[in-house]
Amino acid sequence: ETGVTQTPRHLVMGMTNKKSLKCEQHLGHNAMYWYKQSAKKPLELMFVYSLEERVENNSVPSRFSPECPNSSHLFLHLHTLQPEDSALYLCASSQPGQTNYGYTFGSGTRLTVV
Amino acid sequence: AQSVSQHNHHVILSEAASLELGCNYSYGGTVNLFWYVQYPGQHLQLLLKYFSGDPLVKGIKGFEAEFIKSKFSFNLRKPSVQWSDTAEYFCAVNEAGTYKYIFGTGTRLKVLA
Numbered sequence: 001e002t003g004v005t006q007t008p009r010h011l012v013m014g015m016t017n018k019k020s021l022k023c024e025q026h027l028g029h030n031a032m033y034w035y036k037q038s039a040k041k042p043l044e045l046m047f048v049y050s051l052e053e054r055v056e057n058n059s060v061p062s063r064f065s066p067e068c069p070n071s072s073h074l075f076l077h078l079h080t081l082q083p084e085d086s087a088l089y090l091c092a093s094s095q096p097g098q099t100n101y102g103y104t105f106g107s108g109t110r111l112t113v114v
Numbered sequence: 115a116q117s118v119s120q121h122n123h124h125v126i127l128s129e130a131a132s133l134e135l136g137c138n139y140s141y142g143g144t145v146n147l148f149w150y151v152q153y154p155g156q157h158l159q160l161l162l163k164y165f166s167g168d169p170l171v172k173g174i175k176g177f178e179a180e181f182i183k184s185k186f187s188f189n190l191r192k193p194s195v196q197w198s199d200t201a202e203y204f205c206a207v208n209e210a211g212t213y214k215y216i217f218g219t220g221t222r223l224k225v226l227a
Contacts, residue, residue, distance in 0.1 A: 002157055031213055042118070043204065043217040055213055090158065094213075102148050102206075103215070105158040 003027045006091050006106035013081065014114055021076040021109045023091030029104070030095060032074040034066060037088040037108070049074060081113045116141040118207050120218035127195050128226050135190040135221050137205030144210040147188040149179055152220075153201045161203070164188065165210075175199070197227045 004025045013019050023032065034046040048056035049068040063085075065077040074091060088110050092103040121136045139145065149161040162173025169181040179190045188205060205218040 002159070033213075040219070042219045045215065048213045050213060102146075102150075102160045102163050102208075103158075104160075105150075107157040 002104055002106060004091055004093055004104050004106035006089075006109050008109060009107065010110045010112075012112045012114060013078065015081060015083075017081075018077070018079040020078065021089055021091075021111075023074040023076075023106055025072055025091075025093040025104070025106075027093055027104060028095070029093035030071055031093060032068060032071075033092045033094070033103070034074065034076050035090040035092060037090055043090070047076075078111075081111075083113050086111055086113045116207065116209070116214075116216050118205055118216045118218040120203075120205055120221050122221045123219065124222050124224070126224045126226065129197055130194050131225075133190070133192040133195045133199070133223070135203055135205075135223070137188045137190065137218060139186050139188070139205075139207040139216070141186075141207060141209065141216075146208040146210055147179075147181060148206040148208070148215075149173065149177070149188075149190050150204040150206060150217075151201045152204070158204065161190070195223075195225045197225045199223060200225045 007022045031050045036044040045058050046060045047066040052068045063080050067075040088108045090108045091106040094103050117140050119138045147164040150158045151161045152158045164171045164181045172178045177192050181188050202220045202222050204220045206215050208215045
């Protein structure tokens, strides 16, 4: 385990379903991130939360809805997804600042939209 | 817009060969630089990082990287690769003091035993 735990590890959902991805960290980090990892594409930053406030939203479709109830938990709520949303969704945390020590990534949720 | 380029998408080497993976970025300000590795079926993990000081940084498992500011490059090297180095390698650039990280597209390394 990395210190960042993501559940579920695998998810198959229909286009009309609603599901949520969960991320949890107990590293004391104050920033948490959602990334999308698709084949042959760079990691795409989706959302950034710092101290439970959303600080970045990279033009992500509204069918993805993040929630950060506290500094240790981050959710990604999914509804009416499309097949092209199938990907590995990665959560990461960090303690940003001038001396940035990089991310700690979770193992990801492999999402398949059918 | 800032970007990170990894020129080699697939690299195949024999064991004991030397490795160099290229990474170039476009950003004129102060940056923190990282290499991450993703072994098959595993999560992304930090291989090494550069903030300041000696431009030659050493990471885990015998990897090193050199920051050449004038070339906006941060190439990853290993003198002698092993079969267990088979993985995907990602270069990432962070604008210092911000949350913004930009990742490259990754390089898949296959080491033949």
